[in-house]
Amino acid sequence: MSADNTPTEQHAHDHVGAYITSHTPDMLQRLAAWVAIPSIAADPERRSDLVRSARWLAGEMRDAGFTATIFETGDSHAVFGEFIVDPSAPTVLVYSHHDVRHAKPEQWKETKPFTPVVRDGRLYGRGASDAKGQALAHVWGARAHRATPDSARIPLNIKLLIEGEEEIGSPHLAELLDTQRERFTCDVIVFSDTVQWSVDVPAPVTSMRGILTATLTVTGPAKDVHSGVASGVTVNPALALATVLGRLQDPSGRIMLPNFYDDVAPLTPQRKEELEAIPYDDEDWLARTDTRVVVGEAGFTPKERLWARPAIEVISLLSGDTELSRSVIPAEASATLSIRIAANQRISTVAEQLRVFVAREMPRGAAYTLTVDEDLAQEAYTSPEGPVLDALEHALELGYGTSAPGRVGNAGGGPADLLTQKLGAPIYFLGTGLPEDNWHADDESINIRMLSQGTAAIAHLWNTLGGILSVETPSSDPEASVGLLPTD
Template identity: 35%
Template sequence: MDQVARFVLDNANAFEDKLCELLRIASVSADSKYHGEVRRAADWVADLFRSMGLATETIPTIGQPLVYAESPPVPGKPVVLVYGHYDVQPPDPLAEWTSPPFEPTKRNGNIYARGATDDKGQMITHLLSTMSWLKTVGQLPIQIKFLIEGEEECGSEGIYDYLTKPGVKEKLAADVVVISDTSQFGPGRPAITYGLRGIAYYELKLQGPKQDLHSGTFGGGVTNPAKALAFMMNALTDESGRVQVPGFYDDVLPVTERERDELAKLPFSEAAFAKQLGVAALSGEEGYTTLERRWCRPSFDINGLTSGYQGEGAKTVLPAKASAKFSFRLVPNQDPTKITPALEAFLKSKCPAGIQMELVDMHGAPGCVTSLESPFVAAAAKAIEHGFGTPPVFIREGGSIPIVTRFAQLLGADTLLLGWGLDDDNTHSPNEKFCLADFHRGILASSHLWNELASL
């Protein structure tokens, strides 16, 4: 391992040059006029794999090609699947870039370019760590499979379709999935994101009278669908925010003491967070901290409300219709397909006389979590400590990353989200950047990760 680490340190300039080569390719997947560049980026990644001697394929899809590469099996050792993407967001608005988006430029210890952190700069750390092993030791201590896609910024249609094909599950079979496409908790605080929430998103449509009525002539005698909507939306939670749908919490994986301890250790100020959001006070489920509420507990939010007159001034209308878009964030092991019928029955039981309701199930995805007790988490933590000189913090994310859930479902593997970026990296904005020190720490951490996983 020492010679691998030395190689990483000695080749810092060469690695930065490699990164710059990739960043110069304007692989904007959302805009067809860049699609030649998208293909060129796929070829560049495939060439890098081939230059390391890995078995490499460019897999056509219904969209942009996938680049797949794998090292030889190592019996008795874990198999890792590394996922990343070689496409980038559009660079607009161009005028706001200090240096051109596809001319990578080093300033203040950062490299500035579209894709610097999302995801070329992070993804390539795992390729360069692998190269470091192969150039020194000559082989990897575990089997690594790489699957790098080119449509992450525009819907990932190609990879989703590919994952449904026969034989793919077996081809990609792995014990752990490694993805570096997230952020550290803060500068100098590398993080392992070990859980994501799922989602169940609905629209409730209520119909009262067959047409809008005059609220003077009819008000008080007929059920107002906007009032019914307020009643039904309000019925979904109690005042502390606890969801009232029967069985909703039955499958919730509780937060462990270890997790609560780890979360409590994070330098997170509720007062500073409230100030950042511009609110006088935070709120949420009784008995949980703000981070627990956002990351580890299910939640209910109304995403949109529509009814009656929304223009200027007053209109004395008793609306015929009212509707709400709303969603639950789910935690492991909640199943959106179990929640929908319970929700529908609950809402029907609350639907006032004189109102017809329709519940539209818009989309659902389960959450996923890797146990903090997982040996893979322990291995990643050790690797990060080697790479960054400080142990990682353990965080979760309140949103969903659909491809992670998809891999978890398909492969049954744990997932390690190892973010080398920072929250202020301007992903999806002008002047995207990546801290070069973190780039090198990421390569070193990744080199150690292969070693730590082999030691399990």
């Protein structure tokens, strides 16, 4: 649903566009400086860099007019910024993160991971898209919003919560949300750790699959043994593990955990229509994602598999000698699984289904341990329909200069369900990433046009949400947001 371009809105549209265009070089320069800080949460040797990254962001927030506070969270730090125009006005809280994934420099071709460079319309460097670019877009979106002539009449408080542990599962986020509950009170949460469909089709993201990870370790002999001496009479843990992994899916792509699909929400006619309207081509998808073939669950389109259906992946596999061979039967083999959870599925149920499956399929004589990380798992989330979602869709149209034919999901995952449960506010997704940005892989980058137009969309969203939220939620009391929350 789109609002008409009234004279006031058109003036704001022109002003935001001009502001972002003139300030994009400065924004890129600052993003490059931030990307150069290797804030890798999973690396204990980078703790000082996580502090540097948090302090850099706090300084950027203050320069943009926010007050900024740094919270220690485990071995990392979260940064909280506030721009309060009126304590009684509607409040939006933006969530993103400043920690990044480990990089393998030998695999990078465009530049070194933490030596940012601009090339062919992209800024390359670890974290450029996931998610420092997205977080910085919100800082500059707030700048652009306040620079519009009518912003003083828009009663909207903006809060930014940029954590430093997302890439390791946000282990201390729940505690932070509990201890600082009053400071984080808001009417709406904007989740900014997402990818949109394409720079020319900035379709609204309206759902996110949940995620559950597990590690399966299989043991055979008490230690590595010579393959010729014991071959044929000893359990090989690598083969046993491969047997179990090979039975996770049938030839049609269906996941074989017992009763796994019982709770998966069927696609509604409206959702089918929204997904079908998004332009998709196999060859284009393969080129953008550096993949070689499209596979998946039979009976569903690639878009449905990406955004509405569950999936299971092996994300690490380790056994035996990885360098020089000793010709031994390994004592141990392990795999890490990532399960993407669809709407209506529950983490606890899927975890138990996995346990039953492994116990049933493990070959005789093999010992194993299965660790299912339920504490850091996240349920799936779908944004509620209504005027806020309509405003988000319209803001994208203004920011990118085009309207999207449909709505998409986010193939990734994150603490959306945790945030809405702890803060009692609905979540809407607005990011500046793209599938081709190479998150977690070599040569990560952000499309500069996507970044600048996404920043403009953010400013337009703030220019419209104040009036909408003041009608929908008269106060910042979380009880007032109940009407915006999705229902089961």
